[in-house]
Amino acid sequence: MIKRLLVTAAAVGLAGGLAHAQEVKVGVVLPYTGIGAEFAKQMDQGMEQYLKLNADKVKPYSIKIIKRDAKNPGGADAKTAVQELLTQDKVDALAGWVYSPNAIASAPIVNAGKKLAVIMNAGTGFITNLTPFYIRTSFSMWHAGYALGEASAKILKAKTAVVAYSDFPPGKDSLAAFQRGFEANGGKVIDAIPAGGAGAVPDFTPFFQRAKDKKPELLFVFVPAGDHASAVVKTYGALGMRAAGVKLIGPGDITQDIKLQAMGPAAVGLITMHHYHADLDNAENKRFVAAWKKDYGPDSTPDFLAAGAYNGMAALVHAIHATKGKMDGDAAVASLKGWKFDSPQGPISIDPETRDIVMNEYLSEVVMGPNGKLRQKVIGKIDNVKDKCKELKVGPCGK
Numbered sequence: 001m002i003k004r005l006l007v008t009a010a011a012v013g014l015a016g017g018l019a020h021a022q023e024v025k026v027g028v029v030l031p032y033t034g035i036g037a038e039f040a041k042q043m044d045q046g047m048e049q050y051l052k053l054n055a056d057k058v059k060p061y062s063i064k065i066i067k068r069d070a071k072n073p074g075g076a077d078a079k080t081a082v083q084e085l086l087t088q089d090k091v092d093a094l095a096g097w098v099y100s101p102n103a104i105a106s107a108p109i110v111n112a113g114k115k116l117a118v119i120m121n122a123g124t125g126f127i128t129n130l131t132p133f134y135i136r137t138s139f140s141m142w143h144a145g146y147a148l149g150e151a152s153a154k155i156l157k158a159k160t161a162v163v164a165y166s167d168f169p170p171g172k173d174s175l176a177a178f179q180r181g182f183e184a185n186g187g188k189v190i191d192a193i194p195a196g197g198a199g200a201v202p203d204f205t206p207f208f209q210r211a212k213d214k215k216p217e218l219l220f221v222f223v224p225a226g227d228h229a230s231a232v233v234k235t236y237g238a239l240g241m242r243a244a245g246v247k248l249i250g251p252g253d254i255t256q257d258i259k260l261q262a263m264g265p266a267a268v269g270l271i272t273m274h275h276y277h278a279d280l281d282n283a284e285n286k287r288f289v290a291a292w293k294k295d296y297g298p299d300s301t302p303d304f305l306a307a308g309a310y311n312g313m314a315a316l317v318h319a320i321h322a323t324k325g326k327m328d329g330d331a332a333v334a335s336l337k338g339w340k341f342d343s344p345q346g347p348i349s350i351d352p353e354t355r356d357i358v359m360n361e362y363l364s365e366v367v368m369g370p371n372g373k374l375r376q377k378v379i380g381k382i383d384n385v386k387d388k389c390k391e392l393k394v395g396p397c398g399k
Contacts, residue, residue, distance in 0.1 A: 022060060022061055022062055022325070023061070023062050023063075023064055024061055024062070024063050024064070024092045024093070024316075024320050024325060024327060025063075025064045025066055025089065025090065025091045025092050025093075026063055026064070026065050026066070026091060026092065026093050026094070026095055026316060027066050027068065027082070027085030027086070027089060027091035027093070027094045027095070028044075028047075028065055028066065028067050028068070028094075028095050028096045029068050029070050029078055029081045029082055029085070029094065029095075029096040029097060029102070029106070030043055030044070030067070030069070030070055030096045030097075030098060031069065031070045031071055031072065031073075031098055031099070032067065032069040032070075032071075033069055033071055034071055034072050035072070035199065035200070035226070035227070036070070036072070036073070036098050036099065036226075038226055038258070039098045039121070039225070039226065039305050040098065042258065042302065042303055042305040042306045042309070043096065043098070043120055043121065043305050043306065043308070043309035044067075044309070045292070045295075045296060045302070045306060045309075046120075046302065046305065046306030046307065046308070046309030046310040046312075046313070047065070047095075047309045047310065047312070047313045049288060049291055049292060049295070049302075049306070049310060050309075050310045050313035050314055050317075051063065051313060052291065052295075053287065053288070053291055054314070054317070057317055058317055058320075061317075061320050061321075061325055063313075063316070063317075063320075066085060066089050066091060068081035068082075068084060068085055069081065070096070070097075070098070070099070070102050072099075072199065073098075073099035073100075073101050073102060073168065073198045073199055074101065074102075074199075075101040075102055075104065075105030075106075076105065077102075078097070078099075078102035078103075078105055078106050079102075079105040079106050079108075079109055082094060082106045082109045082110060082113075083109050086109065086113040086115065091115065092115065092327040093115055093116040093117070093118070093316055093319070093327055093332065094110060094113075094115055094116070094117040094118070095117070095118040095119075095120055095309075095312050095313075095316065096118075096119075096120055096121075097119050097120065097121060097122040098121045098122065098305070099121075099122060099198065099224075100122040100123060100124035100127060100168070100169045100170050101168065101169060102122065103119055103122035103124075103127050103134075104124065104127060104130065104169070107127070107130035107131045107134070108130075108131075110131045110133050110134065111130070111131035111132075111133060113133075113329075114133065114329040114330070115133060115327070115329045115332075116133055116135065116316075116319055116327065116329055116332035116333055116336075117131070117133050117134050117135070118135050118136075118137055118312040118315055118316060119134055119135065119136040119137070119138060119312075120137055120138055120305075120308040120309045120311070120312040121138045121305055121308050121309075122136075122138070122170075123138060123139050123140055123141045123170050123173070124140070124141065124169040124170050124173050125140045125141060125142050125173050125177075125387060125389030125390065125394070125396075125397045126389065126395070126396035126397045126399070128354060128355045128356055129390075129396060129397065129399055132333065132355075133329050133333055134355060135315060135333060135336050135350060135355050136355065136356045136357055137308055137311035137312040137314075137315050137348075137350075137357055138304075138305075138308035138311070138312075138357065139275055139304075139308070139357065139359075140173070140356055140357075140387040140388075140389055140390075141170050141173035141174045141177055141222070141251070141389075142173060142176075142177040142387050142388040142389040142394075142397075143275060143357075143359070143361060143385050143386075143387060143388070144177075144251035144252065144272075144273045144274050144275070144361055145173065145174045145175075145176075145177025145178045145181065145222070145251060145273075146177040146178070146180055146181035146388040147181065147273050147361045147363075147382050147385055147388075148178060148181065148220070148249060148250070148251065148272075148273035148363075149177065149178040149179065149180060149181020149182035149183075149184070149185070149187070149220075150181040150182070150184070150185050151273060151363050151380060151382075152178075152181075152182055152187060152218055152220075152249065153181075153182055153185035153186050153187040154185055155363065155380055156218070156247070156249075156271065158182075158187055158217040158218045158247075159186070159187055159188065159217060160187065160188055160190050160215075160216045160217050160218070161178075161182060161187060161188070161189050161190070161216050161217065161218040161219070161220050162189070162190060162191045162192075162193065162211040162214050162216040162218070162219050162220070163175050163178060163179065163189055163191070163192045163193065163219075163220045163221075163222075164193045164195040164204075164207050164208065164211055164219065164220070164221050164222075165192070165193070165194065165195060165221070165222045165223070166194075166195060166196060166197060166198050166222060166223045166224060166228065167194035167195070167196065167197055168197055168198045170198075170222065170224075171194075171198075171222050171223075173389065174220075174222035174251065175192055175222070176389075176394065176395075177388065177389065178220050178222075179192070180388070180392065180394070181388075190214055190216055191210070191211065191214050191216075193207050193210055193211060195207040195221075195223070198224050198228075201227045201228050201231050202231075203235075204231055204232060204235040205235055205238075205239070208235050208236060208239050208241065209239060211241075211246070212239055212241055212244055212246060215244075215245070215246075216246060217245070217246070217247065218246070218247050218248075218249050219236070219241065219246050219247070219248050219249070220249050220250055221248065221249075221250040221254055222250055222251060222253065222254075223253065223254065224253065225253040225254075225256035225259070225303070225304075225305070226256065226259065227259075229253055229254045229255070229256055229259055230259050230262060230263060232248075232250075232254055233248075233254070233263045233266050233267050233270070234263075234266065236248050236266065237266030242269065247269070247271065248269075248270050248271075249270070249271040249272065249273075250270075250272055251272060251273060251274055252272045252273070252274025252275070252276070252277060252304055252364075253274075253304075254270065254272060255267065255270055255272050255274075255277070255364075255366055255376060256303050256304070257277055257278045257301045257302065257303040257304075258300075258301060258303050260366070260374050260376075261373060261374055263374065264374075265368070267366045267374055268366055268367060268368055268374070269365065269366060270365070270366040271363070271364070271365055271379075272363075272364050272366075272376070273361050273362070273363050273364075274304060274361065274362060274364070275304065275307075275345050275346075275359045275360065275361055275362065275385075276303075276304040276307040276344070276345040276362075277303070277304070277362070277364060277376045278301045278302055278303065278376075279364075279375045279376045279377070279378075280344070280345065280346070280362065280378070281378075282344070282346060284342055284343060284344045285344040285345070287344075288302060288310065288344040289301065289302060289344075292306075302344075307343065307344055307345050310343065310344060311341065311343050311345075311348060311357070314341050314343070315336055315339065315341070315350070318335065318336065318339055318341075319332040319333075319335050319336055322335030323335065333355070336350050336355070337350060337352035337355065338350060338352045343359075345359060345360070346359065346360045347359075347360070351386055351387070353390075354386075354387055354390045356386070356387040356390065357387075358384055358385065358386050359384070359385060360381055360382065360383050360384065360385065361381070361382045361385045362378045362380070362381050363378070363379050363380035363381065363382075364376040364377060364378050364379060365377050365379050
């Protein structure tokens with residue numbers, strides 16, 4: 001009888017161990033309320049699409065996503081959310097972060113928790129230097145910013161530009177990145193204008209009027225995607241800047257797919273540099289977009305936030321298999337150094353030195369399609385772009 005009880009207890013313990021090994025808990029920190037809620041929805045659906053389209057790659061594991069609300073770009077709420085996920089929910093890995101200040105504030109907690117943390121959006125260059133447990137599957141502002149500076153001089157043949165930027169870390173990074181790329185290739189930034197913050201959409205009129213008065217060939221703008229970007233295009237059109245000879249350019253944040261149609265004809269001719277938009281012509285993206293429209297409606301579309309989250313879930317699944325479900329932080333991070341993936345945005349990899357994404361950047365122009373809808377037409381491409389901030393060792397990126 002005693003022997004039988006011991007065998008039964010051992011069997012229960014083994015079953016419990018197997019059950020634990022099968023389920024991996026991922027804590028996701030996104031702004032589910034407030035100005036960023038639309039971004040959180042894109043990223044949730046991006047993760048969901050990876051799991052649906054690649055169900056066989058997840059097996060034999062299951063992933064339990066535990067969501068916490070980062071609420072705003074201030075940092076404090078996101079930091080608290082990360083702490084709760086690690087200490088209360090005992091998650092095996094972390095993911096999310098729309099806003100850079102939230103990822104920056106979370107870094108000490110991530111470092112103490114020693115769990116893989118996948119940045120699916122936040123783009124300030126130096127973030128991955130703050131803890132060895134950060135892996136970025138989205139972008140650094142330097143990917144698009146430096147590349148667009150270079151292309152503006154070499155392809156657009158421009159000599160002068162004004163930069164208007166949201167005054168928070170990604171905006172400052174975008175200014176520095178574009179200016180470095182543009183001026184290294186013969187251009188000159190003749191004014192840099194802080195244009196409000198990320199927390200609320202400002203009236204861009206005084207900032208853009210100042211830019212127009214400088215009579216540059218280009219106005220490079222970085223603002224958060226969403227309502228900020230819509231306001232940029234509206235103000236650019238209202239001030240007659242195109243007629244005045246000023247071309248609007250920027251990273252793909254200003255032509256976010258989910259906002260593009262509402263921008264109307266004023267958006268035609270916008271030039272952007274970015275790693276993803278829904279019009280990219282490759283097999284993986286066509287599969288991704290088709291599945292998205294089937295699940296969320298024919299008028300819905302994924303954007304770059306969705307792509308970063310899709311990539312991030314792929315990275316998590318890779319790490320889960322590489323660690324046999326144990327998700328030891330050091331081992332999980334090590335498994336992703338040099339990882340390669342065929343993403344909807346094209347081939348991507350993780351730089352083993354910086355833990356940042358390496359990817360293609362697409363120079364695109366907004367055009368009006370024959371169906372009366374706006375689309376983004378690729379007019380140039382730079383392959384395998386690394387985070388230039390770290391390559392050039394600029395400021396905190398060099399530490």
